[in-house]
Amino acid sequence: xxxxxxxxxxxxxxxxxxxxxxxxxxxxxxxxxxxxxxxxxxxxxxxxxxxxxxxxxxxxxxxxxxxxxxxxxxxxxxxxxxxxxxxxxxxxxxxxxxxxxxxxxxxxxxxxxxxxxxxxxxxxxxxxxxxxxxxxxxxxxxxxxxxxxxxxxxxxxxxxxxxxxxxxxxxxxxxxxxxxxxxxxxxxxxxxxxxxxxxxxxxxxxxxxxxxxxxxxxxxxxxxxxxxxxxxxxxxxxxxxxxxxxxxxxxxxxxxxxxxxxxxxxxxxxxxxxxxxxxxxxxxxxxxxxxxxxxxxxxxxxxxxxxxxxxxxxx
Numbered sequence: 001x002x003x004x005x006x007x008x009x010x011x012x013x014x015x016x017x018x019x020x021x022x023x024x025x026x027x028x029x030x031x032x033x034x035x036x037x038x039x040x041x042x043x044x045x046x047x048x049x050x051x052x053x054x055x056x057x058x059x060x061x062x063x064x065x066x067x068x069x070x071x072x073x074x075x076x077x078x079x080x081x082x083x084x085x086x087x088x089x090x091x092x093x094x095x096x097x098x099x100x101x102x103x104x105x106x107x108x109x110x111x112x113x114x115x116x117x118x119x120x121x122x123x124x125x126x127x128x129x130x131x132x133x134x135x136x137x138x139x140x141x142x143x144x145x146x147x148x149x150x151x152x153x154x155x156x157x158x159x160x161x162x163x164x165x166x167x168x169x170x171x172x173x174x175x176x177x178x179x180x181x182x183x184x185x186x187x188x189x190x191x192x193x194x195x196x197x198x199x200x201x202x203x204x205x206x207x208x209x210x211x212x213x214x215x216x217x218x219x220x221x222x223x224x225x226x227x228x229x230x231x232x233x234x235x236x237x238x239x240x241x242x243x244x245x246x247x248x249x250x251x252x253x254x255x256x257x258x259x260x261x262x263x264x265x266x267x268x269x270x271x272x273x274x275x276x277x278x279x280x281x282x283x284x285x286x287x288x289x290x291x292x293x294x295x296x297x298x299x300x301x302x303x304x305x306x307x308x309x310x311x312x313x314x315x
Contacts, residue, residue, distance in 0.1 A: 007090035007117065009110035012046050015039070015210045024204060027211055028218060033227050036204040037214040048111035048207025050118070052221065055101040055202075055235040056195040060169045064179040067142075068191050069098045071183065074138045075131075080124055087117045094121065100169035100311070101235035102195070111208040115217050122224040128192070135185040146177040154252070154260040161252050162262060166240045166310055200234050201227060239311040242266045267314045278314035282307040 020041045028035035040048070059069040073096050084094065092109035094117065105121070107114050149160065150173075164172030203221065205214040221227070242248055243266060267274045286305045308315050 005086045005090050007087040007092055007113050009046070009090065009113050011112055014044050014046050014208050015213070017041055018210055024206070027214065030227075032200050033218075033222060034202050035214060035218045036202070037209065037211055038204075038206045039209055039211075040207045044208075046110055046112065046208050047108070048114060048205065048209050050107045050114055050206075050217065051202075051204040052105040053101070053202040053204075054103045054105065054225075055200040056198045057235050058191075058194045058198050059098075059102045060100060060235060062179075063171045063175050064183065065191070066098070066169065066171065067176050067179045068183060068188060069103065069195075070142065070176075071135070071138065071180075072188055072192060073098050073103055074142070075134060075188075076125065076128065078134055078138065079128070079131075080121065083120065083124060084117070087113070087120070092117050100167060100237045111213075115213075115220060118217060118220060122220070126224065130185050130188045132185050135188075139180065139183070143177065143180055146173040146180070149173040150254070154254050154256060154258050155262070157252050157254055158260055158262045161250060162264060163310065165248075165250065166242075166266075168238050168240070169235075196225065199225065199227060201225070202234070237311045239313060241268060243268045264308065264315055266310075270312045270314075275309070275314045278309075279307050 018039055021038060024036040024038040026034060027037045058065060060066055077096055080094075087094075087109075090110075090113070092107070092113055094105070094107045096103060096105045107117055107121075109117075149157070152160075160172050163170055164175065201221070203218055205217065242264075267278055282305050
């Protein structure tokens with residue numbers, strides 16, 4: 001007989017509603033750590049979500065560091081898969097991914113069991129190992145994926161090139177591939193330690209969570225990562241502003257018969273009115289573009305518009 005699954009949630013009751021807030025509330029604002037909380041007042045189910053955005057300037061200081069961050073994330077997820085299986089079959093899930101500021105960890109499912117899952121993840125992180133064989137396997141997977149991106153459809157290659165140019169912390173696949181080739185497993189332990197010494201964390205607890213529960217799970221995280229009086233702010237996410245430099249044109253060469261064009265209009269500000277206007281413009285234009293090119297003229301081209309914000313700037 002298998003052992004009892006400790007993650008099965010038998011208590012399906014929800015916490016009493018403390019207040020009906022419309023927006024997340026900042027309930028802890030410390031040096032290097034902010035905790036946001038919002039109790040769900042609409043669906044009233046015993047579930048929640050915990051987002052942990054871990055920023056570190058060291059993790060995105062160079063293309064090489066960006067690739068190391070990605071390697072560390074993939075290796076850590078690989079090491080968790082077997083241990084967290086009972087939690088996943090009991091209705092809990094988690095994810096971790098690298099981004100332009102560092103790494104984000106998310107946990108979802110039954111809220112009363114989420115602290116237990118977070119403790120397991122943090123315990124595994126504390127005893128992390130960098131297995132050379134798994135490193136080589138994961139490195140090979142990343143290399144294969146980034147190499148194969150050169151065979152993607154032209155439209156996909158254009159978007160990858162464009163975001164890589166406009167977002168310095170999000171280099172194109174070709175740059176990541178060059179950096180990856182010379183990275184060794186021996187570099188990763190000291191790299192993780194350097195990241196941990198320069199942390200800023202934003203944590204958001206939402207759903208069937210009362211404030212004290214949010215404070216408690218935040219304390220678990222702070223103690224595990226030793227977040228006490230950190231002096232680091234949220235990592236910068238630089239964006240190349242086209243309006244200040246004029247129009248920009250780039251041609252991407254690909255060995256395919258197909259071809260594509262991307263035209264991107266960038267907004268210089270991030271105020272709510274501009275965001276709404278760009279979203280509205282997209283809705284108004286998308287049907288018109290499709291009707292004119294595909295339906296009326298029947299030219300056979302794939303054409304459309306899309307709302308594409310970059311670093312909070314609509315476009």
